[in-house]
Amino acid sequence: MLKTGHDLIDAGLASDPASPQELLAAENVSLRLLLTQAKLSAETLLAQAGIDAKEREAADKLQKLILEELHHRIKNTLATVGAIASQSLRNAPSMQDAQHAIEGRLLALGRAHDLLLQVRWTGADLQKIVRGATEPFDNADRPRFSINGPVVEIASGAVIAIAMTLNELCTNTTKFGALSVPDGHVDISWVVDAGRLRFTWKELDGPVVMAPTRQSFGTRLIETLGRQLKGDVKLAYAPDGFAYVLDVPLASLKA
Numbered sequence: 018m019l020k021t022g023h024d025l026i027d028a029g030l031a032s033d034p035a036s037p038q039e040l041l042a043a044e045n046v047s048l049r050l051l052l053t054q055a056k057l058s059a060e061t062l063l064a065q066a067g068i069d070a071k072e073r074e075a076a077d078k079l080q081k082l083i084l085e086e087l088h089h090r091i092k093n094t095l096a097t098v099g100a101i102a103s104q105s106l107r108n109a110p111s112m113q114d115a116q117h118a119i120e121g122r123l124l125a126l127g128r129a130h131d132l133l134l135q136v137r138w139t140g141a142d143l144q145k146i147v148r149g150a151t152e153p154f155d156n157a158d159r160p161r162f163s164i165n166g167p168v169v170e171i172a173s174g175a176v177i178a179i180a181m182t183l184n185e186l187c188t189n190t191t192k193f194g195a196l197s198v199p200d201g202h203v204d205i206s207w208v209v210d211a212g213r214l215r216f217t218w219k220e221l222d223g224p225v226v227m228a229p230t231r232q233s234f235g236t237r238l239i240e241t242l243g244r245q246l247k248g249d250v251k252l253a254y255a256p257d258g259f260a261y262v263l264d265v266p267l268a269s270l271k272a
Contacts, residue, residue, distance in 0.1 A: 051149055118234075125150065125184030130179050140271075141176055143169040143214075147205055150183035161196055167208035169214060175270045178242040185225040186218055186261055194224030194259050214270060218261040228254040246270065 027048060069189070102119055109115035128149055151162045171179065188194075195201030201223035209214040220226075229236070236252065243250035248265030 041167045059265055089145060121183065121188055127181035127182055140170050140172045145170050146171060146176055146179055147183060150180050154187040161202045162205060167209055169209060171270050175246055178245050182239050182242045184237050190220055196222035198223055212267050214265050214267055216263040220258040223258055225256050226254050226259050
């Protein structure tokens with residue numbers, strides 16, 4: 018163990034007294050050693066503090082980004098829910114009809130969010146979106162939907178629009194269209210060509226179709242969602258079956 022000047026003084030009192038020069042030399046050695054140790058400790062502490070500061074700054078930035086994104090998505094979801102509620106109440110013939118409409122649309126919105134959560138909000142394959150939206154309306158023992166199309170990755174922003182559109186189409190066909198009769202079915206297909214996606218919903222073997230006399234909220238919602246994707250929406254009320262066609266740029270689905 019290193020003896021300081023005070024130790025030497027104490028030792029000197031117990032034995033032979035040290036000269037002033039010896040005491041000063043011992044103090045100088047002790048001081049140099051303490052300064053060296055202090056310098057090393059300070060450098061280590063500063064380095065560690067620098068690393069911690071960088072990590073803390075990165076964590077703060079990430080937390081801010083997550084909170085901003087969460088706030089943005091919550092606002093969008095609340096706006097969607099508000100539109101669903103107000104429009105459903107405005108166009109429903111009764112409170113019971115409004116309740117069923119709101120419940121169905123909110124369930125569809127929830128299923129779309131569940132799908133996005135599974136893929137961590139990075140997007141999803143179009144076929145997975147279609148199957149997830151149609152499954153609640155299908156019959157496992159006797160499938161009512163035929164689904165065909167290539168793999169197309171859809172960004173999270175477009176997943177909600179497509180899922181909500183499919184829910185409206187499924188709800189409508191169950192009430193009035195092909196799936197309202199035992200032998201009816203729906204053919205869903207899509208093709209990709211020249212940077213565009215052409216998505217087609219065609220109802221077959223259902224009751225005779227008649228064009229509606231007024232535009233419902235469901236129809237307006239379908240058209241609005243198509244415009245949000247910068248696509249062209251066509252609704253055809255041919256007597257042999259209703260058809261919906263969405264022609265949309267791939268860039269809008271992957272943005």
